Amino acid sequence: MRREVGVGLVERALKLVENQWPELAEAPMRVPLEYYRSEEIAAREREVFETSPLALVAACEISETHDYQVREVLGRSVLITRDGDGVAHAFLNYCRHRGAEPVRGRGNARSFACPYHSWTYDSCGRLVGMPHRDRHQGLDLAELGLVELPSEERHGFVWAVLRPGAPIDVADHLGELDAEIGSLGCTGMNYYPALSNEPLAANWKSVAEGLLEGLHVPYVHPDTFALNPQAAGVDLAFYDAIGPHVRYGMPMFDAAGAERLRATPTEDWDPAASIGCVWWIAPGLLLAQELYGLIYADLTPGPDVRQARFRYGWLSPTLEAPDGQPSPEAMAARAARAVGQDRPVWETCGRGLAQGEHGYALIGRNEKGVQLLHRSxxxxxxFQGLSYA
Ligand code: FES
Ligand SMILES: [Fe+2]
Incomplete structure (x- = not known):
C-alpha cells in the first residue's frame, strides 16, 4: 500500500479507537428478499462472474513447471497448469474427443491421458497423442487442444476469465487497488488449504455478508479469534468502496496503543503493523490480513440461488511461525474451524432469506462493509431494489 494511503488509514483507525465509534453508513439499508431469491438476478450475477477475472489458485499452488490443479468453478471443471517455460494456463478440462475430464486433482505431470480413450494432452493443452492414430488420418491434432481460457498471473494468483476469447486485464480490474494488492507480497507466500470448495446451502451474497462484518465474532467465534488484537472492538472499523471492490479495515491497537501512536511522529508510523484490512475483490475474492499472513478465499454462486461454493485457505509468508504465533498449519486449521462455526448460521440465513415472509433483510449503519458490498x-x-430506512 502506498505510504500516504496507509498513513491516512491509520489516522482513521486512531479516530475509531479514540472515539470508540465506528464509521457508519448514512442509513440502515433494506435489501429485498427477492435479491437473494430471484433466478433472473442470479443469471445477471452469473454473467458478472463469467466475465470477470477470478483468482482461481494461488500461484504457489502450481509453483513448479508441469504442476497442475483442477478446480470446479461455476459448474465448470477448470485445469490450471504451469507449462515447461513456467507460464500458467487455464483450460476447460473437457476432452475434445467426447467430453470426459482428462485430469483430476492436482500434481505434477508433463501430459494428461484422458481416462476414457486415452487422448493425451500436454501442459500447454495441446493434444499430443491418441491411440490408433493411424485410424484418424486427416485429423489435425493442432486444432484439437483443450480450450484455453484467458488467464494472467499477477500478484501471486493465477486469474482467469471463464469465457474463451474474452479479454483479461487484472490490473485494470483491480484499478486503484492494484498496487495495494501487489504490496501484500502474495507472490512469495505458501498456501495452506482449509476448505477445498465446499458447497454451502445459502445464497452466495448472504455468505459474503458475513465476511464483511465483525459483529458476529463474539457470538459465533467466541474463542477462535481471541488472539486477534482487534477482537475486543468488533465494530470499530473503516470502509471504502474502491471501484467495485470494498476495503474493510480495523485498528490493531487499543486505547493505550492509540496514545502511543499519537506520541509518535507520523513519519515513524508503521501502517502494516497498525491496521488489519479485509479486501473484497469483486466479484468473489476475499483477502484478509490475519496475524502474520492472509486468508485467501473464493466465493462463487452455486448451481441455484440457494447454494454457494466456498474455497478457503491461508497464505503464509513463512514456513515457520514467527515467535509466539500459531504455525501456518494451525492458522489454516483455525480458519477451517471458523468457517465450521459460520456455516450453520450462514445456512440458516440461507433458509430465512429463501423462505422468510419478512420482506427485506436489514443491514445496519454499523455494517457499512455489507452495504458497500450490496451497492457494488x-x-x-x-438491481434497483436497495433502499434505505
Ligand atoms: S472422451 Fe477423452 S479420450 Fe474419449
Ligand atoms: Fe465468521
Whole structure:
C-alpha cells in the first residue's frame, strides 16, 4: 500500500479507537428478499462472474513447471497448469474427443491421458497423442487442444476469465487497488488449504455478508479469534468502496496503543503493523490480513440461488511461525474451524432469506462493509431494489 494511503488509514483507525465509534453508513439499508431469491438476478450475477477475472489458485499452488490443479468453478471443471517455460494456463478440462475430464486433482505431470480413450494432452493443452492414430488420418491434432481460457498471473494468483476469447486485464480490474494488492507480497507466500470448495446451502451474497462484518465474532467465534488484537472492538472499523471492490479495515491497537501512536511522529508510523484490512475483490475474492499472513478465499454462486461454493485457505509468508504465533498449519486449521462455526448460521440465513415472509433483510449503519458490498453487486447487475430506512 502506498505510504500516504496507509498513513491516512491509520489516522482513521486512531479516530475509531479514540472515539470508540465506528464509521457508519448514512442509513440502515433494506435489501429485498427477492435479491437473494430471484433466478433472473442470479443469471445477471452469473454473467458478472463469467466475465470477470477470478483468482482461481494461488500461484504457489502450481509453483513448479508441469504442476497442475483442477478446480470446479461455476459448474465448470477448470485445469490450471504451469507449462515447461513456467507460464500458467487455464483450460476447460473437457476432452475434445467426447467430453470426459482428462485430469483430476492436482500434481505434477508433463501430459494428461484422458481416462476414457486415452487422448493425451500436454501442459500447454495441446493434444499430443491418441491411440490408433493411424485410424484418424486427416485429423489435425493442432486444432484439437483443450480450450484455453484467458488467464494472467499477477500478484501471486493465477486469474482467469471463464469465457474463451474474452479479454483479461487484472490490473485494470483491480484499478486503484492494484498496487495495494501487489504490496501484500502474495507472490512469495505458501498456501495452506482449509476448505477445498465446499458447497454451502445459502445464497452466495448472504455468505459474503458475513465476511464483511465483525459483529458476529463474539457470538459465533467466541474463542477462535481471541488472539486477534482487534477482537475486543468488533465494530470499530473503516470502509471504502474502491471501484467495485470494498476495503474493510480495523485498528490493531487499543486505547493505550492509540496514545502511543499519537506520541509518535507520523513519519515513524508503521501502517502494516497498525491496521488489519479485509479486501473484497469483486466479484468473489476475499483477502484478509490475519496475524502474520492472509486468508485467501473464493466465493462463487452455486448451481441455484440457494447454494454457494466456498474455497478457503491461508497464505503464509513463512514456513515457520514467527515467535509466539500459531504455525501456518494451525492458522489454516483455525480458519477451517471458523468457517465450521459460520456455516450453520450462514445456512440458516440461507433458509430465512429463501423462505422468510419478512420482506427485506436489514443491514445496519454499523455494517457499512455489507452495504458497500450490496451497492457494488447491485450496481454491476442493475438491481434497483436497495433502499434505505
Ligand atoms: S472422451 Fe477423452 S479420450 Fe474419449
Ligand atoms: Fe465468521
Amino acid at each position: 453487486i447491485a450496481g454491476q447487475t442493475g
